[in-house]
Amino acid sequence: MAARNRVLxxxxxxxxxxxxxxxxxxxxxxPSGDFKIDLPSANDVTWSYANGIxxxxxxxxxxxxxxxxxxxxxxxxxxxxxxxxxxxxxxxEIGTLPAGQVTYGWLNVTFDLARFYSSGxxxxxxxxxxxxxxVHVSCFYTMKLIKFDASYSATVLWTALVxxxxxxxxxxxxxxxLSVGFWLVTSNLLEGFPPAQVTxxxxxxxxxxxxxxxxxxxxxxxxxxxxxTGVPASYLTDPSYSPHFVRLRFVxxxxxxxxxxxQWETISLExxx
Amino acid sequence: xxxxxxxxxxLKQRSRLSDTVWTAFxxxxxxxIVPLVLVDLVLSNYPQLTTxxxxxxxxxxxxxxxxxxxxxxxxxxxxxxxxKRMLFGLSALAFVCFWTFVLFGGGxxxxxxxxxxxxxxxTKILYIIIIGLSLKGLLVVSTFTTSRGSFQEQERxxxxxxxxxxAAEKKTRTAARSYSIPSLSVMSKVAFEVTGDDDVGYxxxxxxxxxxxxxSVNIKTxxxxxxxxxxxxxxCKACGAWFYDDxxxxxxxxxxxx
Numbered sequence: 001m002a003a004r005n006r007v008l009x010x011x012x013x014x015x016x017x018x019x020x021x022x023x024x025x026x027x028x029x030x031p032s033g034d035f036k037i038d039l040p041s042a043n044d045v046t047w048s049y050a051n052g053i054x055x056x057x058x059x060x061x062x063x064x065x066x067x068x069x070x071x072x073x074x075x076x077x078x079x080x081x082x083x084x085x086x087x088x089x090x091x092x093e094i095g096t097l098p099a100g101q102v103t104y105g106w107l108n109v110t111f112d113l114a115r116f117y118s119s120g121x122x123x124x125x126x127x128x129x130x131x132x133x134x135v136h137v138s139c140f141y142t143m144k145l146i147k148f149d150a151s152y153s154a155t156v157l158w159t160a161l162v163x164x165x166x167x168x169x170x171x172x173x174x175x176x177x178l179s180v181g182f183w184l185v186t187s188n189l190l191e192g193f194p195p196a197q198v199t200x201x202x203x204x205x206x207x208x209x210x211x212x213x214x215x216x217x218x219x220x221x222x223x224x225x226x227x228x229t230g231v232p233a234s235y236l237t238d239p240s241y242s243p244h245f246v247r248l249r250f251v252x253x254x255x256x257x258x259x260x261x262x263q264w265e266t267i268s269l270e271x272x273x
Numbered sequence: 274x275x276x277x278x279x280x281x282x283x284l285k286q287r288s289r290l291s292d293t294v295w296t297a298f299x300x301x302x303x304x305x306i307v308p309l310v311l312v313d314l315v316l317s318n319y320p321q322l323t324t325x326x327x328x329x330x331x332x333x334x335x336x337x338x339x340x341x342x343x344x345x346x347x348x349x350x351x352x353x354x355x356x357k358r359m360l361f362g363l364s365a366l367a368f369v370c371f372w373t374f375v376l377f378g379g380g381x382x383x384x385x386x387x388x389x390x391x392x393x394x395x396t397k398i399l400y401i402i403i404i405g406l407s408l409k410g411l412l413v414v415s416t417f418t419t420s421r422g423s424f425q426e427q428e429r430x431x432x433x434x435x436x437x438x439x440a441a442e443k444k445t446r447t448a449a450r451s452y453s454i455p456s457l458s459v460m461s462k463v464a465f466e467v468t469g470d471d472d473v474g475y476x477x478x479x480x481x482x483x484x485x486x487x488x489s490v491n492i493k494t495x496x497x498x499x500x501x502x503x504x505x506x507x508x509c510k511a512c513g514a515w516f517y518d519d520x521x522x523x524x525x526x527x528x529x530x531x
Contacts (some may be wrong), residue, residue, distance in 0.1 A: 005419055
């Protein structure tokens with residue numbers, strides 16, 4: 001009978017040792033860093049813009065240095081703006097990552113800025129914003145005995161596509177012509193895009209005197225000069241033309257400023273006179 | 274959990290008291306003191322680590338630890354093969370399972386560090402560990418079944434011994450009681466034999482070996498028990514025997530025969 005107990009004791013000990021080994025090899029890779037997920041930081045994010053679509057690419061890597069395969073590896077993300085409106089969300093299914101292997105990839109986040117703009121959410125076109133990236137990684141480990149979840153929140157600064165603009169002091173360009181300099185600061189994402197089309201109207205005493213247009217390059221700080229013709233020589237000096245101002249409107253990469261429903265933006269010239 | 278005596282292996286004759294004390298001591302260290310120290314170390318170094326039981330982890334460890342120590346101690350305090358030992362052994366095992374479940378936070382651990390939030394769900398692994406621990410219950414039961422026969426034999430022997438002892442004690446008490454029934458024999462200090470009914474009185478027993486000291490002039494000696502008596506007495510105050518010679522002398526004197 002004592003032999004039976006010894007055999008039982010031995011069997012239980014073997015099973016328990018196996019369980020301890022299983023538990024240890026399942027848990028140890030996580031605190032030891034053998035299992036590692038590198039999620040992108042704000043500095044790793046690269047931006048691009050095309051056809052009204054903003055594309056954010058962020059690298060990630062998953063290093064399965066443990067003893068078991070990682071299964072059902074999923075990376076999901078959600079991007080919100082400062083108002084916590086969801087700009088986009090998606091899930092990336094990686095699947096199984098065998099033991100000892102590393103996988104590299106990119107999180108490709110896109111959101112349709114043109115659609116936002118056309119739906120009246122024009123803020124991000126003309127103003128800086130904060131984008132909150134919530135990245136969530138989930139997977140199973142050790143034959144699905146362990147479920148691992150990791151969340152990461154990153155705040156990425158969004159710089160407006162159209163950042164600043166204005167007009168310079170009007171100068172006399174000829175007997176009946178007046179030139180007004182126009183400068184425009186746009187996001188570097190727009191570099192290489194067709195120039196912005198700027199239309200200006202010269203107004204005096206409540207009526208339009210002349211209209212001119214010019215093109216301004218995009219991507220950074222660029223200027224253009226609009227020359228008004230048929231302008232009375234006394235326009236700048238005759239108080240009867242007060243108030244002196246220009247109205248302008250420009251189109252940058254398909255976005256019109258001022259955004260609808262406004263048609264024109266008014267800039268006073270009184271300070272320049 | 275009484276590891277030192279589980280398995281049905283006959284032990285050397287050690288004191289059960291010392292086993293019990295030793296078990297209580299070791300189990301206290303294993304299930305209360307060491308876990309508390311480790312938990313304190315972990316929580317002080319990793320305050321971001323939380324489990325569902327973290328807020329009350331110390332209380333829970335002490336609570337279940339005390340239960341484990343008590344059950345294990347009571348297990349060892351009882352003989353192998355007894356129901357009590359098996360009951361306390363299984364109870365201790367159940368408490369160990371609860372204790373393990375609490376210590377590992379129910380298998381769910383969360384760790385927050387800066388923008389990262391990591392969550393582990395090790396519930397299944399924990400259940401496997403608990404199942405592994407529960408296997409020891411088989412050993413407890415096996416120890417019980419293995420030792421049951423010898424335990425019952427020991428119990429039977431003990432009961433027999435007790436019953437024999439009780440019988441002997443009863444016999445002694447009965448003898449003592451019968452010895453204490455009032456009789457003349459207990460009042461006699463010398464050997465005597467009872468004569469037949471027609472010879473009323475006592476015949477003088479065999480003469481003792483020792484030489485009777487010469488009676489004093491003013492003292493007479495009882496022929497039955499040998500006690501000294503006043504010369505005027507007709508009966509012995511010690512044994513109540515009549516002093517026939519003196520009695521006859523007195524009767525003759527009183528009746529004027531002499």
